[in-house]
């Protein structure tokens with residue numbers, strides 16, 4: 001450890017997670033502390049978490065400086081991490097305390113005890129089964145090899161701790177003392193992987209060489225789904241582990257981790273550490289600590305895994321790098337893909353961005369010479385990319401309230417007869433997107449948001465997809481009070497399931513939609529069952545587009561390929577292209593070739609044509625030209641400012657004032673647009689307006705934004721959120 005050490009009594013600056021605009025001075029505690037140490041400090045009457053950030057400032061009554069209460073049992077935050085947080089805060093225009101909060105999300109970080117009691121399944125049967133006891137046993141069985149603390153177990157089973165204690169007495173639950181946090185089993189990077197094809201080996205060698213350099217570098221790994229990108233980046237992970245450094249693999253969707261963990265176990269002989277919202281508190285605390293101490297070699301996780309305190313991070317893989325879920329949309333707004341590059345930079349690590357359909361941002365970085373590009377052109381083994389065709393809906397005759405064209409229906413029947421699977425894709429959750437009154441035309445909306453309520457028939461309720469508010473489907477129209485006149489309009493995944501059941505009465509149907517699953521586990525089981533042939537027709541939303549491997553699937557039917565092309569968002573074309581290519585890529589991943597059929601009313605639309613032809617370079621060049629002409633990302637810079645308040649007048653007044661007082665922006669040649677109602681103009685009762693700021697690529701946008709925003713005094717209850725590189729513009 002080369003980091004600076006402060007002796008007892010030395011004046012140090014501590015950055016806390018409290019919303020203060022600077023670090024505060026404290027005295028180093030008994031025994032001293034390292035720069036970067038996680039500490040507990042007094043703040044007014046409270047104790048708060050902080051990190052030793054540097055030398056104290058002094059310059060005031062030193063007698064009043066209080067002491068750090070204690071140093072927490074965690075490795076000090078390293079310099080590369082501190083620098084990363086500073087730069088990330090600067091880039092996203094996020095206050096440092098909010099940034100630090102992302103890096104201290106370790107449950108139990110403040111706990112001092114180093115031993116704890118944990119609970120597992122015991123050897124005896126309980127002598128008498130009660131509901132409460134059954135729940136405890138069920139939780140322990142479900143999580144198998146995981147141990148829980150008393151608090152966790154009682155919470156998860158919904159029982160009092162005395163129930164658990166009772167089960168311990170009978171030997172039905174075992175109680176053990178363990179060190180708080182155990183290292184993860186060692187991964188062995190020397191185990192042999194699959195034999196790679198020549199093309200794969202070339203790419204793997206290039207990645208390994210990059211990792212072996214021990215320096216920062218970024219690579220775009222582009223390859224069609226099933227080409228072996230995962231196979232190849234696992235070789236880079238192996239190289240990284242051989243160097244004795246840590247690796248991080250980011251996945252866009254928790255549902256994908258199970259399959260990935262199994263793959264890692266096959267490749268390296270043990271499972272890696274996991275970090276995402278589906279992981280228990282115990283495991284998260286363990287992960288956080290072990291990452292810091294080097295007891296975790298590989299972490300698989302969601303975007304927040306970037307903020308773990310790695311001891312020596314050598315490689316970050318961002319799988320499906322184009323995925324929009326990498327953008328954090330609440331609190332500190334950041335894009336995990338972009339932050340990975342920053343994180344790697346400070347850690348002297350390599351970044352691998354993997355995708356079949358890279359983001360325009362990454363294409364542009366390749367073009368600018370910032371990223372190297374490696375390609376895997378062909379699918380592995382006999383699998384070939386599916387043939388893609390349009391079904392011109394103008395030529396199909398369909399009765400109203402039906403969405404599967406005769407052509408698509410025939411294609412599905414054929415596949416089922418051949419013992420294969422068909423996937424019908426519709427990117428809409430629920431039963432119907434709109435519920436309308438046939439008497440007066442009223443559409444049922446959310447009371448708190450500017451959004452229509454979506455009928456969810458499985459739940460028998462109307463649901464607002466913005467705020468989650470639900471209500472029963474009313475019998476009378478809330479506007480004209482007509483009875484029995486409310487009707488669903490348009491298809492959602494549940495309604496499509498109804499049509500499928502009517503048209504294919506003998507088929508086994510599986511519906512995959514994120515809201516239909518109680519737990520990640522249930523979803524995982526459903527996916528497993530589909531992969532093993534437990535369904536003939538799969539009906540799915542966006543959830544199925546991501547990474548899953550269904551070997552029997554040979555037909556993909558897209559119900560509404562035009563859906564994403566409506567609206568004025570400049571990213572709509574890119575998103576539609578990516579989504580359609582991803583969904584189509586689900587077909588024909590094994591021996592049997594696949595087909596993707598796109599139902600569209602505009603088969604000559606340039607985006608639809610690019611999707612069908614698969615001419616990615618052509619599509620990218622056309623998109624790039626349009627964005628260049630418009631001066632928008634990735635060829636210009638943009639930021640969004642969202643003002644929200646329960647008071648609609650306040651947001652428009654401040655918005656107008658901000659648009660007027662734009663001198664700091666004009667000085668850097670930036671323009672302000674708006675205020676306009678935000679893409680969703682009201683959420684949870686708060687009115688929202690948005691201003692967009694557009695600047696040239698090289699302009700110092702963040703500094704100008706800070707200066708601009710600092711001019712205004714916000715009315716109470718008004719929130720101002722800056723969003724660098726907004727998702728929609």
Ligand code: ADP
Nearest residue numbers: 194195196197224225226227228229230231380
């Ligand atoms: P991608 O990440 O590009 O979608 P994968 O790495 O998941 O591709 O590979 C697709 C499938 O092919 C996986 O089941 C994988 O195990 C298999 N595969 C890829 N390359 C090889 C290889 N060289 N030897 C054996 N199996 C391979």
Ligand code: ZN
Nearest residue numbers: 446449464467
């Ligand atoms: Zn709502």
